[in-house]
Amino acid sequence: MVSTANEYTSSQIRNIAVLGHGGSGKTTLTDAICFIAGSSSRRGSVEAGNALTDNTPEEHEHGMSINLALGSAEWMGTKLNLLDAPGYLDFFGEAVAALRVADSALVVVSATAGVEVGTERVWEQCERLGLPRLVLVSMVDKENASFEQTFNQIKDELSSQAIPVEIPIGSGEGFRGIVNLFSKKAHIYKPGSKKGEYDEEEIPEELQATVEKYREQLVETIAATDDTLLEAYLEGEELDRDRVIAAMSAAVHKGELFPVFCASAESGYGVRAVMNKMVELLPSPEDRGPLVIEDGNGELVELQPSDDAPFSALVFKTMSEPHAGELSYFRVYSGSLTPGSNVTNPNRHRTERISHLHVGSGSQRHEVSRLHAGDIGAVAKLKDTHTGETLADSSRPVTLPTVDWPSPDISIALFPHSRGEEDKLANGLAKLHEEDPTFRSAYDPELGQTIARGLGELHLNIALEKLQRKYGVQVETEQPRIPYRETITRKAEGQGRYKKQTGGRGQFGDCSIRLAPRARGDGYEFVNKIVGGAIPGKFIPAVDKGIQDAANRGVLAGFPVVDVAAECYDGSYHSVDSSEMAFKIAGSMAFKAVAAKAHPVLLEPIVELEVKVPDEYMGDVMGDLNQRRGKILGLEPAGRWQVVRAYVPLNELYKYQAALRSLTHGKGMHNRTFHGYEPAPSHVADKVIAAEAARKEKR
Numbered sequence: 001m002v003s004t005a006n007e008y009t010s011s012q013i014r015n016i017a018v019l020g021h022g023g024s025g026k027t028t029l030t031d032a033i034c035f036i037a038g039s040s041s042r043r044g045s046v047e048a049g050n051a052l053t054d055n056t057p058e059e060h061e062h063g064m065s066i067n068l069a070l071g072s073a074e075w076m077g078t079k080l081n082l083l084d085a086p087g088y089l090d091f092f093g094e095a096v097a098a099l100r101v102a103d104s105a106l107v108v109v110s111a112t113a114g115v116e117v118g119t120e121r122v123w124e125q126c127e128r129l130g131l132p133r134l135v136l137v138s139m140v141d142k143e144n145a146s147f148e149q150t151f152n153q154i155k156d157e158l159s160s161q162a163i164p165v166e167i168p169i170g171s172g173e174g175f176r177g178i179v180n181l182f183s184k185k186a187h188i189y190k191p192g193s194k195k196g197e198y199d200e201e202e203i204p205e206e207l208q209a210t211v212e213k214y215r216e217q218l219v220e221t222i223a224a225t226d227d228t229l230l231e232a233y234l235e236g237e238e239l240d241r242d243r244v245i246a247a248m249s250a251a252v253h254k255g256e257l258f259p260v261f262c263a264s265a266e267s268g269y270g271v272r273a274v275m276n277k278m279v280e281l282l283p284s285p286e287d288r289g290p291l292v293i294e295d296g297n298g299e300l301v302e303l304q305p306s307d308d309a310p311f312s313a314l315v316f317k318t319m320s321e322p323h324a325g326e327l328s329y330f331r332v333y334s335g336s337l338t339p340g341s342n343v344t345n346p347n348r349h350r351t352e353r354i355s356h357l358h359v360g361s362g363s364q365r366h367e368v369s370r371l372h373a374g375d376i377g378a379v380a381k382l383k384d385t386h387t388g389e390t391l392a393d394s395s396r397p398v399t400l401p402t403v404d405w406p407s408p409d410i411s412i413a414l415f416p417h418s419r420g421e422e423d424k425l426a427n428g429l430a431k432l433h434e435e436d437p438t439f440r441s442a443y444d445p446e447l448g449q450t451i452a453r454g455l456g457e458l459h460l461n462i463a464l465e466k467l468q469r470k471y472g473v474q475v476e477t478e479q480p481r482i483p484y485r486e487t488i489t490r491k492a493e494g495q496g497r498y499k500k501q502t503g504g505r506g507q508f509g510d511c512s513i514r515l516a517p518r519a520r521g522d523g524y525e526f527v528n529k530i531v532g533g534a535i536p537g538k539f540i541p542a543v544d545k546g547i548q549d550a551a552n553r554g555v556l557a558g559f560p561v562v563d564v565a566a567e568c569y570d571g572s573y574h575s576v577d578s579s580e581m582a583f584k585i586a587g588s589m590a591f592k593a594v595a596a597k598a599h600p601v602l603l604e605p606i607v608e609l610e611v612k613v614p615d616e617y618m619g620d621v622m623g624d625l626n627q628r629r630g631k632i633l634g635l636e637p638a639g640r641w642q643v644v645r646a647y648v649p650l651n652e653l654y655k656y657q658a659a660l661r662s663l664t665h666g667k668g669m670h671n672r673t674f675h676g677y678e679p680a681p682s683h684v685a686d687k688v689i690a691a692e693a694a695r696k697e698k699r
Helices: 026-037 057-062 089-101 117-129 147-158 205-223 227-234 241-253 271-281 422-435 457-471 537-553 580-597 615-627 656-663 682-698
Strands: 002-004 013-020 069-075 078-084 104-110 133-138 162-164 166-169 177-180 185-189 198-201 258-262 291-294 300-303 312-321 325-334 342-345 350-353 357-361 364-368 376-380 390-392 410-416 440-444 449-454 475-478 485-488 492-500 507-517 525-528 564-572 600-614 631-638 641-649 669-679
Touching: 013 026, 013 089, 013 117, 013 271, 026 069, 026 078, 026 104, 026 133, 026 271, 057 457, 069 271, 069 357, 078 089, 078 271, 089 117, 089 312, 089 457, 104 117, 104 147, 117 147, 133 147, 133 271, 147 162, 147 258, 162 205, 166 205, 166 258, 205 227, 205 241, 227 241, 241 258, 241 271, 258 271, 312 422, 410 422, 410 457, 410 656, 422 440, 422 449, 422 457, 449 457, 457 475, 485 507, 492 580, 507 537, 507 580, 525 537, 537 564, 537 580, 564 580, 600 615, 600 682, 615 631, 615 641, 615 656, 656 669
Parallel strands: 002 364, 013 078, 013 104, 104 133, 133 258, 162 258, 525 564
Antiparallel strands: 069 078, 166 177, 177 185, 185 198, 291 300, 312 325, 312 390, 325 376, 342 350, 342 390, 357 364, 357 376, 410 449, 410 475, 440 449, 485 600, 492 507, 507 564, 600 641, 600 669, 631 641
8 A cells, every 4th residue: 555644853753662572462552553543444463464564474374573564653743653573582683673773662561471581682672772661561451461460570670660650440351441640530441442432530449549559659750850840749739740741751761760551452442541652751853862973084973863964864674575576664863855866875885766755554655755854764676775774865974883683593504495496595595684684694615505594493484484485495404514623632744655657747746744733723834844855845835735635624524624733844756747736635645644643533613602591490501501511611690680601512502592492481592602612522523423424425
């Protein structure tokens, strides 16, 4: 759907990331907001597969949000850009992208499940970015819902600065309204209402004491953020709503308060109140002020959220749509943009021509004649601009900070099901990365495999589903091979002699070498000890090359031999038959013969693992790491969490993230960095050597 839309300036815009754990109701809430505001003509649902911001077959099939999607609503003369981000950790990169371009966040917490690991992850990300937040306790109409219990969790596990601004009337199936602590009025919802309409009534008698308790906490907390207001409060002055709202808004902008709401997005009950407070409490791009960055000369530049400033924008999401092709979503940080403009991409030093400009809600797109500072829009078919890159006015080609994507932590090897589709596979994988930069792939020539990396098994599985549906490539998968190394542990010496007579000129090369182990990480060293011309100098580099070639092919299982010193100390030559090729072969023969006598061993890659888990799972996680031959380096407390650091062989970490989530009920997180190589135990080495021998026989 394409139609025209209203224009909004910076002060009239709210860019809000809608975040929370998977299944907390973010997409249903976004759908409800857009329907109530009138920007969407129908109510959709995740279960029915027609939610406004869940548009792909994969989202419909799995019943969950997978992609970051934009919902747009016009409310109280303000445009709400709702960045609906997936809640499952396999798609955390989408939440990171949303937060990169948002000015604030609405964190959704289920009244039945409470604060979950996904909630904590997005809260931490908001903290790092200093984003103002509202909190919504959702699903208060579900069985076993508890607003009070969930609110206490929010205070204990997210922030002590969380304060309720409304409380529910009833819970579960009995949820029928809210009490607004500002107005001290009850909003009783009209049965059967589709847009959350309500009647304003007096507070039910049984809730009077609870309301007074929460109201007092609310006013005291807000007053404490404003000296003038605090003084008036202490003097017993009745604080009017406008003063309290203004003070609360200022505190929210500074991250000093996090107002908590309650609602049922499915019925629409409570949603209007949240929409009102999004407008009243959350900052506009103008309120957030200029973005300060360094230009190419290292000087600070202020990007003012004003139409008068030179244009600059960040592309934060790319989606491939069946009829529109690639659609690039971007946030304008300064200046404005009109169709027909030429802008520059400083990342690639290319010029892009902007054709039609769109704003949107889900798959519904609306053309605009101008996109103002602070707004979020989309443009189709950019030629040379990719996710995370900048568009700017050529008069000031600044480069904006890109999205800080999380690093993929699991990998899988894949190959096309049908022969001859290697190029098709490579193209499809590149397209998937463009849409989702946390999905990465590359061909590893050492392993002889194409390796795909992602944030979890579900992330990879869905990427491969997209690969088949969108790009027609069906793949087979297997465990990635491990990049083992080999080395020697003792000194040894010996000869390599190559002689071949085929009639006419022959081939002759003869060299004697010594091998010695070097310290781990010191690499390869070649030393020429030839004296008296035993081997002419012009052939010495060929000996070196032959040794290196043989070392790269290994002596145990075909893996490169590392950390070896090779010394060529003697040899002989033939004045006619000797050649560089002959001495290269002789060097290779010498290395194979001597390395076999130098007690070669297999080296396995070791990673430094950092695992963050709640205290109660510490024993299970450490026990699991011990079974994986891990060497525990230490423990560090981090609030309710513990951080375990350990050295673990890479071979033991295949699908580790899935195992960790199983051990910790989804709460454990880890990251890994390469540490180095260490000798593999004999039982491990024997298995690897046998497996590589079998693999070579199958070729």
